[in-house]
Amino acid sequence: MIRGIRGATTITADQEEFVLAATQRLLEEMIEKNKVDPESVASVFISVTPDISSAFPAKAIRRFKHWRHVPVMCMQEIPVDESLPFCVRVMMHVNTVKPQKEIHHVYQEKAIKLRPDLTMEDKS
Template sequence: MIRGIRGAITVSADEEKLVVDAAERLLSEMINKNNINPEEVSSVFISVTPDISSAFPAKAVRRFEGWDYVPVMCMQEIPVKTALPLCVRIMAHTESSAAQKDIRHVYLEKAVQLRPDLLESN
């Protein structure tokens, strides 16, 4: 079964290094919490809010060993006035036998406010 694994993180400013490093940190957490194997990933969509234009956060995906051939696409979020600013979101589509309720979505920095219902109580 293909499962979607979501994540989001905010950056403090629209600077290339901050954006790409944040995407790397977010994807790393998603991989670790869900035991993602790149051979089982169908695609990765990465979106940014309209206030981010300094970099393609997909550059971070290529920093991971074995992810060279994973299809990745960057896009811009719709400009909703009340949206969380300076936010990078990732949606990874991967083969998984885990139940939908057992997928561990990841929200970091100010993005924790997007889905407080999914936060882990560790």
């Protein structure tokens, strides 16, 4: 069965090194908390808010050993008024037998406010 693992983070400015570093930290935590093997990953979608244009955050996933063949796609978020600025969101599709309640979604930096209910679950 394929399950989605969600994650989001924010950066302080639209600079390539910020985009890649924040995306790498987010992916590392998503992978670690969910014990993700790259062979089990069907695809990864990464979206950014319209104020991010300095880099493709998908470049960060290429830094991980054995992730070279994982299909990754970047896209732009819908520009909703008053949405969280400088935000990178990830949706990782993973083949797993884990039930939904055992999937650990990861929210970092200012993105914690997007899903505080999920962030609090991981801390309890």
